[in-house]
Amino acid sequence: MKSLFEKVHLHQKLQLPFVVYRKPHSKTLIGVFQQDDHLYFSDSFSEKGFVFAPFDGMSVIMLVEKSEVKFNSIYFENQPKSHLENESEDIAEKEKFISLVKKGIFAIRRGEFDKVVLSRKETVTIQDFQVENTFEKMLQLYPSAFCYYWSHPKIGEWMGATPEKLIQAKRNVFNTMALAGTQPYQGDEVVFWKDKEKEEQGFVTDFILENLKPHTFNVMASNPYTTRAGNLLHIRTDVEGIINHDSNLKKVIDILHPTPAVCGLPKFTAKDFIIKNENYQREFYTGFLGELNFNFNTNEEATDLFVNLRCMKVIDKETVALFVGCGITKDSNPEAEWYETVNKSKTMKKVL
Numbered sequence: 001m002k003s004l005f006e007k008v009h010l011h012q013k014l015q016l017p018f019v020v021y022r023k024p025h026s027k028t029l030i031g032v033f034q035q036d037d038h039l040y041f042s043d044s045f046s047e048k049g050f051v052f053a054p055f056d057g058m059s060v061i062m063l064v065e066k067s068e069v070k071f072n073s074i075y076f077e078n079q080p081k082s083h084l085e086n087e088s089e090d091i092a093e094k095e096k097f098i099s100l101v102k103k104g105i106f107a108i109r110r111g112e113f114d115k116v117v118l119s120r121k122e123t124v125t126i127q128d129f130q131v132e133n134t135f136e137k138m139l140q141l142y143p144s145a146f147c148y149y150w151s152h153p154k155i156g157e158w159m160g161a162t163p164e165k166l167i168q169a170k171r172n173v174f175n176t177m178a179l180a181g182t183q184p185y186q187g188d189e190v191v192f193w194k195d196k197e198k199e200e201q202g203f204v205t206d207f208i209l210e211n212l213k214p215h216t217f218n219v220m221a222s223n224p225y226t227t228r229a230g231n232l233l234h235i236r237t238d239v240e241g242i243i244n245h246d247s248n249l250k251k252v253i254d255i256l257h258p259t260p261a262v263c264g265l266p267k268f269t270a271k272d273f274i275i276k277n278e279n280y281q282r283e284f285y286t287g288f289l290g291e292l293n294f295n296f297n298t299n300e301e302a303t304d305l306f307v308n309l310r311c312m313k314v315i316d317k318e319t320v321a322l323f324v325g326c327g328i329t330k331d332s333n334p335e336a337e338w339y340e341t342v343n344k345s346k347t348m349k350k351v352l
Contacts, residue, residue: 004031004072005132012131012151017062019050021148021290022074022139023304029139030296031070034062039154045250048294051305052150052158055258055282056275060152061292069296076140093120094338100277101334107273108330115203116264116273118337119325121280122345126352129317135159137351142230146306148289158284160311161347163229166256166288169249169303174216175240178205180261180327184343185233191226193235196331198224201235203329204260207267208239211255215247230310230347249293249303261327262286262307284308285323310347322348 004020008031011018017034032050042051042061049067053059097120104116135149138161145161164179181197201224209221219241227236243252263286264270274282290305313321324341 004029004070007031007033007070008131008149015153017152019052019062019148019150020135021050021146021150024144024146027074028297029072029074031072032062032296033068033070034066035068036066037153038066039152040066042292045248045253045292047292048301049292050290050296051292052284052289052308053257053287054284055262055286056271059287060155064294071297074139076136090122093122096120097338097341098334101328101332101337103277104273104328105330105332105334108328113269113273114265115200115260115327115329116270117260117262117286117325117327118274119278119282119285119323120341121285122322122324123315124312124320124322124349124352125318126320127318129314129320129352134351141350142347145229145310146290150289157314158308158311159314159348160308161230161351162306162309162311163227163232163234164261164307164309166259166290166305166307167249167253167303168305169243169252170300172243172245173240174243174252175238176208176256177239178208178221178237178259178261179227179234180204181235182326182340182344183233185228185231191233193226196329197235199331200327200329201237203265205237205239207260207265208256212239212241212252215244215251215255216241217244218242230350232343232347253288253305257288258286259307262309262325264327282323283313285311286325310344312348320348320352 020031022029040061042059049061049063051059051061104118138147142161145163147161149159151157165177167176180201222238224235224237287308288305295302322345324344326337326340
């Protein structure tokens, strides 16, 4: 990792954009280093590069023809240690989030939508943020996640370890997933899910299958199963199929993003509620990122995109902002939803 991070430090000094990332279960670290500081946007999703899309807005892309690519094999010398001590509960933040959840439940019971995903931003003070050490710790702790560190001088720095695939596609063959429902992993082999969590995950699966119908064929879905992401468990359904010849990748991505797992159902009604009531900007949290029309490892034309969950924005050497959320249905318990976000925040806090 050291040689690749020498390039990272040089790009930071020159204030140039870059991203370093590792795909799930991979032993290869990939670095994409843009050679100018221009802010490029992807509108048609026909470009080739590494794309970073916000929850709401234009997607930023590091284009293949504007970037240098480097690789490193991943080797760890030391076991990771967390230096962030347990923090006391922020009562004011808890009350504010519980109030937001209650408002969401009331809107669902009034018939405005079936589900909404509500989130919050938590600012954490740290001693001295070290990119290389923090990223290495993330890679060790979350081998099954898509781990990344993304930086652009005109936008900022983001880091994350996300368990959720948005879409993987090669030519017109694609696969995606419906991921929802959350509980802490406690070492149990047998996991029990409540009806609320099963319903939440069912919403996501049904939305994907129903809305992809006009644009795809030969679509197949697995049975729901439990999957682990770090210290959390989720319910997952795998979906695969073929994109129609009269459709394209952009149309499929527009359907999937934002998914009900990060937004709600109906999508646009839930999204409108989120924007009006969360009282902060999600920015790139619950957006997506990854390789667009280009596999940087093989130079093949392929897409591999992930939903930006379990992430943080680096404000400065002493401050980071964490982003966490949870799915709300008519049966949600507001206090339990607060503690779900607390559990999810531990994913990033463990690397600090």
